Amino acid sequence: MVNNVCVLGATGMVGQRFIQLLSQIPDFNIVNIAASERSAGKRYEDAVNWHQTTPIPEEVRDMKIVNTDPNEVADDVDFVFASLPAGLAEPVEAAFAEKFIVASNASVNRMKENIPLVIPEVNPEHLEMMELQKDINGWDGCIVTNPNCSTIALTLTLKPLFDKYNFKRVGVTTMQAVSGAGYNGVPSMGILDNVIPYIGSEEEKMQSETLHLLGERDGGVVQKANFPLSASCNRVGVIDGHTESVSIEFEDDDVTVEDIQETLSEFRGLPQEENLSFAPEQPVIVRKEEDRPQPRMDRDAGHGMSVSVGRIRPDVFDNSFKYTLVGHNTIRGAAGASILNAQLISKLYL
Amino acid sequence: MVNNVCVLGATGMVGQRFIQLLSQIPDFNIVNIAASERSAGKRYEDAVNWHQTTPIPEEVRDMKIVNTDPNEVADDVDFVFASLPAGLAEPVEAAFAEKFIVASNASVNRMKENIPLVIPEVNPEHLEMMELQKDINGWDGCIVTNPNCSTIALTLTLKPLFDKYNFKRVGVTTMQAVSGAGYNGVPSMGILDNVIPYIGSEEEKMQSETLHLLGERDGGVVQKANFPLSASCNRVGVIDGHTESVSIEFEDDDVTVEDIQETLSEFRGLPQEENLSFAPEQPVIVRKEEDRPQPRMDRDAGHGMSVSVGRIRPDVFDNSFKYTLVGHNTIRGAAGASILNAQLISKLYL
Amino acid sequence: MVNNVCVLGATGMVGQRFIQLLSQIPDFNIVNIAASERSAGKRYEDAVNWHQTTPIPEEVRDMKIVNTDPNEVADDVDFVFASLPAGLAEPVEAAFAEKFIVASNASVNRMKENIPLVIPEVNPEHLEMMELQKDINGWDGCIVTNPNCSTIALTLTLKPLFDKYNFKRVGVTTMQAVSGAGYNGVPSMGILDNVIPYIGSEEEKMQSETLHLLGERDGGVVQKANFPLSASCNRVGVIDGHTESVSIEFEDDDVTVEDIQETLSEFRGLPQEENLSFAPEQPVIVRKEEDRPQPRMDRDAGHGMSVSVGRIRPDVFDNSFKYTLVGHNTIRGAAGASILNAQLISKLYL
Amino acid sequence: MVNNVCVLGATGMVGQRFIQLLSQIPDFNIVNIAASERSAGKRYEDAVNWHQTTPIPEEVRDMKIVNTDPNEVADDVDFVFASLPAGLAEPVEAAFAEKFIVASNASVNRMKENIPLVIPEVNPEHLEMMELQKDINGWDGCIVTNPNCSTIALTLTLKPLFDKYNFKRVGVTTMQAVSGAGYNGVPSMGILDNVIPYIGSEEEKMQSETLHLLGERDGGVVQKANFPLSASCNRVGVIDGHTESVSIEFEDDDVTVEDIQETLSEFRGLPQEENLSFAPEQPVIVRKEEDRPQPRMDRDAGHGMSVSVGRIRPDVFDNSFKYTLVGHNTIRGAAGASILNAQLISKLYL
Incomplete structure (x- = not known):
C-alpha cells in the first residue's frame, strides 16, 4: 500500500x-x-x-x-x-x-x-x-x-527491561548533539571547546514523556509508570547522535549484566513483527567493546533507527546497573x- | 620563605x-x-x-x-x-x-x-x-x-556539604577534557564530532579517592567515608576543563537549594586561612545563570584553582539535589x- | 593623561x-x-x-x-x-x-x-x-x-617588507576564526567537522583596505599602493585567531629568507617609539619552528596585539616567498x- | 570478470x-x-x-x-x-x-x-x-x-583545464582533514580550536606529483608539465575531506568563468567511458552556491569519488581565476x- x-x-x-x-x-x-x-x-x-x-x-x-x-x-x-x-x-x-x-x-x-x-x-x-x-x-x-529525541533513545532501552523487571529508580545524564536545536540553534562560539550544561525544558520532557510511554492506557488517559526518573541534559560539540549515561536501580536482586545484554539484544516490537520497511532489524544493538557506543561511530546503526548500548556494568548501588547509549537524534529521534x-x-x- | x-x-x-x-x-x-x-x-x-x-x-x-x-x-x-x-x-x-x-x-x-x-x-x-x-x-x-583531576573538582564541592549534612548516596557523570590524557592521549579522529564514553580506570579512581579524601585518618590509615559513590566517565572534545553532572541524596530532609548555594559559596579551607599565594580566594564559586558553568568560560576562574558550580536544583528523588561543576583539570586537577x-x-x- | x-x-x-x-x-x-x-x-x-x-x-x-x-x-x-x-x-x-x-x-x-x-x-x-x-x-x-580583522594582521606583516622591497604581487588565503562573525554569526552545524570557503565581502575588504593602508596620503585622499593583491577567505572551527597563508612575489631579485625574518622581527612603529602602553613590544614575532604559528598557541602573543609569522620559505615562483601568520582577530583585529x-x-x- | x-x-x-x-x-x-x-x-x-x-x-x-x-x-x-x-x-x-x-x-x-x-x-x-x-x-x-590525497583532488580539476588552455602558474592552499594522517596521526590537543600550518613533505609531494601526472610519458620516463605550481598545506579540524583554495593564471586571455564551469562539468575520462563500476558519473561536480563546496557536505559526492568545485571566479591577476575544491581524502584520495x-x-x- x-x-x-x-x-x-x-x-x-x-x-x-x-x-x-x-x-x-x-x-x-x-x-x-x-x-x-x-x-x-x-x-x-x-x-x-x-x-x-x-x-x-x-x-x-x-x-x-x-x-x-x-x-x-x-x-x-x-x-x-x-x-x-x-x-x-x-x-x-x-x-x-x-x-x-x-x-x-x-x-x-x-x-x-x-x-x-x-x-x-x-x-x-x-x-x-x-x-x-x-x-x-x-x-x-x-x-x-x-x-x-533524547526520550526515544532512552525509552527504547528501558522498555524491554521494564517489562521483565521492576524499576526502583532511573537516572540519566545526556550529552546531546547540536542538530537537535535546529540549524541556528547552537552558535559555534557556544560549543567549540565547550560543553553547555543546559537545554531548555529537556530534562522535564525526558522525565515526563518516558514515564508516559511506559505507562498504562485507560481509554484516552495514561497512568504514568511509577518510578522516579532523573534527567540531566548537556549539549556537546557533536553534529548528530545523542549519548546518554544511564543508571537503573532494580527492585529485583537477581539481575545480571548478561540478563540485561540478552534482554536488550533480543528485544523486538510490533514494527519488527509486522516487517515494516523502516523498522530496524534490532531496535537495540548491544556492543561489548569497552569504549562503545560513540556517536560518530554508532549513530547510523540500523540506518539511524537502532539505538546502540554498551558498557553494561554493575553500579555501586544495590541491584543497580549502568550503561551508555547512543541514538540518532534527527532520524530515530525525530x-x-x-x-x-x-x-x-x-x-x-x- | x-x-x-x-x-x-x-x-x-x-x-x-x-x-x-x-x-x-x-x-x-x-x-x-x-x-x-x-x-x-x-x-x-x-x-x-x-x-x-x-x-x-x-x-x-x-x-x-x-x-x-x-x-x-x-x-x-x-x-x-x-x-x-x-x-x-x-x-x-x-x-x-x-x-x-x-x-x-x-x-x-x-x-x-x-x-x-x-x-x-x-x-x-x-x-x-x-x-x-x-x-x-x-x-x-x-x-x-x-x-x-576529576576527583579533585568533585571533592572540593562535596566537602563543605559533607561536613554539614549526611550523604545517602552520590552519583556523578563526567565530560572530561582531552588534556587529561596527555598530549598524544586522544587522537583527533577519536574526539572530533564524537564522545568517548570510557576513560581507563577513571571511574574506579573517582569512586575510591573521593571517599578516601572525605575519610578519617587513624595514624597512617584512612577510614573511607561511608556512602556509595558512582562515577561514569566520558571524554568530550574540550581542550581543558572537566565538566561533571552531580546528584546527591541526603539523609537529611531539610536541605534547600539556598543552603547548598550558601554552603558552597562560603566554603574556605586552610589555604585560604593561611593566605597561601596560590590558593584561590574561593575554592568553590557558585553561579546562578541557567547555563553555567561551562568549561571554556569557567575553567580559568581563580586562575584555574577555583571550581565553578551551577544549576543547583532539586532532583526528583527524595532529599536529592543536582548540580553541574567545572574545574580546570591540569591546573587545580594536576x-x-x-x-x-x-x-x-x-x-x-x- | x-x-x-x-x-x-x-x-x-x-x-x-x-x-x-x-x-x-x-x-x-x-x-x-x-x-x-x-x-x-x-x-x-x-x-x-x-x-x-x-x-x-x-x-x-x-x-x-x-x-x-x-x-x-x-x-x-x-x-x-x-x-x-x-x-x-x-x-x-x-x-x-x-x-x-x-x-x-x-x-x-x-x-x-x-x-x-x-x-x-x-x-x-x-x-x-x-x-x-x-x-x-x-x-x-x-x-x-x-x-x-584579517587585513590588520596581513598588513602588519607586509608593511616592513613593502618599505624595503618592491612588491610584484601578493596572494593570501585565510582560515578565519568564528568569533569574527559575532556570537551568533556561525552556527555550530556549519563549522563542526567542516570548513566554510566563503565570508561575505571579506575578500573585497582585504583587497582594498590593505592597498589603502600601504598607500600615500595626499590631503584627504589616499593613493592606493600599486600592486595586485588576491585574497581567498575561509572560515574554520577556531574560536579566536585568524591564520593566513601568504605568498609575496618581489620585483627585487635579492631577497632572502633571512632578510624577511630580520625585517619582520626588527619592525617597530610609532606606538613602540612612543611607548604606548597598549602597544606590543614587537608588532610582528617571527617563529622558526616548522609548524608554527598556530591560532590556539599564538593568538595571545603580545597580549593579543602581536602578529606571529612562521614558515618563511622560498616559493616556487621567481623572487617569491611564502609564510603563515596568525593574529588575534578580536583584539589586534578589532x-x-x-x-x-x-x-x-x-x-x-x- | x-x-x-x-x-x-x-x-x-x-x-x-x-x-x-x-x-x-x-x-x-x-x-x-x-x-x-x-x-x-x-x-x-x-x-x-x-x-x-x-x-x-x-x-x-x-x-x-x-x-x-x-x-x-x-x-x-x-x-x-x-x-x-x-x-x-x-x-x-x-x-x-x-x-x-x-x-x-x-x-x-x-x-x-x-x-x-x-x-x-x-x-x-x-x-x-x-x-x-x-x-x-x-x-x-x-x-x-x-x-x-591532496594531489588527486587538485589534479582532477586541473586536467580538463590543462588540456584546453595553457597554464602560466598555479597556486593552491589546502585545509586538510585529520584522517589523512592515520588514526593516531593528529592528537586532539593539536587540532581542537586550532589550525596546524604544516604537513611533512606534503607541499613537495603536491608540487612534484601534480606536474608528473600532467606530464608526457616517453617510455618509462615522464616529462613533467612545464608550469610552476606552489602548494601551502594546512591541517584543520575536519574528519574527512580536503578543502583546497586554488588560483590559476592562464597564458590565454580569453578564458571565462563559464568556460571553466563547463569544462569541469563536462569532463569525463576513460573510467567513465569504460563504465567502470567504481567510477563516479562525474569526476568533477561544479557547484554554484556562494559557500560551497564544504567538506562535511560534499565529501561523499559520487560515493566519495567525485571532487566538488565551487566559487569559480576571476582573480585579481591578469587572466587568472580562483576556485575552491573538496575531495574525499581516504576514498578518492587513497x-x-x-x-x-x-x-x-x-x-x-x-
Missing part, C-alpha cells in the same frame, strides 16, 4: 529530514510540501537552505511549496508529517487533524488526553486513542505524536520516529 | 604546567629539572615540545635537564614535583623520598598506608602522615600525593594541586 | 571586548556605555549576555546603559569606541563625530575621503586627515577607522586596534 | 578503507588479508581496531590474517592493494610485484622510472609502463601507484584511487 503524504515545515531541519527519508521509502509518496508564507509559492529548491549531506530528492526539487493550510493539501493525503515551531504547532495541527492523520514532532500535544504519544516498539496500543480522538472532536483525522508511527498506522489501521 | 624545587618529568604535559605555574610564584625557585635519558644533558628549550600557550619561562629556557636521579638534584631542594609515567612512578618517587619531599601526581601511591592523599582545603590533617612515613622508612623526605600541597607544607611544616 | 571614553554597541561581541580591554588600561576611564533601546536604562550586567572568559569588570557591572545618542554622553568624553551594526554605523558615527573622536570598527566609513583608516604601526600619518575632516564638516570631533588608534591620538594630538 | 585480491596493511586506516570499499564491489573478491607479525594468524575482527562507521564486512570478519609475504598469498590473486608504512613499502612492494600487480598508496615508488603514477581519468596511458617494468625486472607482476586503477587495469589489460 502506498500512502500519499504531506510535509509541514518542509524547509526546516526536521522537515528536510522528513523529505530525505520519505523519498527513500517506496510506500510513501510526497504529494504536498508546506512551509511558511515566506516560502509558499516557490519551488522547493529555491526556498530551502538545504543542509543534508545527500542532494535534494529529485521528486521534490521542483515541487511548489503550498501554504500551511489544510485546504491547499490534496484530499487523498493519508499522513501529514508535521515539524512546526512551538507557537504554531497547536492550532495548525488541530486544523489539519480535521481531515488528516497528523504525525507530529511538536511537544505541545504530547501529554494531552486522547492524543497518543507513541514509539512503535514501546507502546503501540496507545494508538487506540486515535478513534477516541476522532469521535470526541468530530474529526476525520487525528494527531499522533512522537516523543522528544523524523524517523514519525515515519515509523505512520508505517505502523498504515499497516494496522488504514 | 623561598623553597628550592625540582620538577621530574619536566618535558611532559603536567611537567610543563609545573614549570609554567612555578615560574609565576615568587616563593618557589626552580633549581633542577629532570627528564628521561633521551632529554638529559640538553637545554630545556631544545628537549621540550612545549605545548603551553605562554612561552617557556626565561629562567628555565636554558636550564640543563638532569637525569631522573636524586643524586643529580641539589641537596637544598625542598620539594620535588613529580609527574611520571605509571610504570616509573613507584620506584622513582621512593628513591627521591629518601632525601626530598615528593609532591606526586601519580596514582600508584595514592591509596597506600602512611602516604597522604591530600587536597589542602579538604583534608590537610592527612599531612600528619608525613612524619610516620619518614619514621617507618627511615627517610629524610616523604611522598605526598594529590588525587586524580600541577596546581601539587603546588598548593607544597605551599601548605612549607607554611606549616618547614 | 587619562581619557574619558564611551563605548557604543557595548553589549555586542566587540563591545564586550572594548570593555574588557579598556578596563585593564589605566589611561582610559569608561564613563558611558551605550546600546540599543532594548538595553538602555538597564544595568550593564542585566542587559549583557557576557561571553568573555574574564568576569565583567567591576566598574562597569552596575553602570547604567544610555541610549545611542550623543546628548546622553558626558561632554568631557575624549573617545567614543564604536562597534555598531552595518546599517546603523554611518549615521550614528556621524552624529557622535560632531562632538567626539569616534574610533570605529565599522566598514562603511573606511574608504571615504578625509576619514583616516589607520593601523598605528603602518600609516599613522593618515591621522592628519582628522583636522581636514573637522574643518570640512564643521565638527568638533571626527571619525577614525581601523581595518577589517577592539584592540581602535584602542591603539586612540592611544596614539591621545599622545600626539590631545 | 571477478578479480581475486589481497590487502596488505589490512588493519591500518587505509587498509580498513580498502576492505570496506572492496566488499561493496562485486567484481573484487578478497581472498587474503595481510598485516604485521603482531596480527598474523589472528581473525581479522580480533586483530583490527576498526574505525569505520560501517561494520566489518561479513566476509572478512573471520578471515585469518597472513604474514606480509608473497608466498602466503594465493597464486590466483590478481591485485594486491598495498597501504604500508613508509619504511616497509619499497622492499615489500617489490617482493609482491614479482608475482602480482601491486596497487600502491605509498609515496616511495611514485616518481620512479617505469612505475606508473596514475589517476585513471587523468593519465591512463601511463599504465603502458607496466609492461616495461615487468620486462626490465623480470617480474610477473608490477607496481602501479596512485598519488597523494583506497578508492587504487581500486579505480585496478578496475581500469582489469578492463584493459587482464
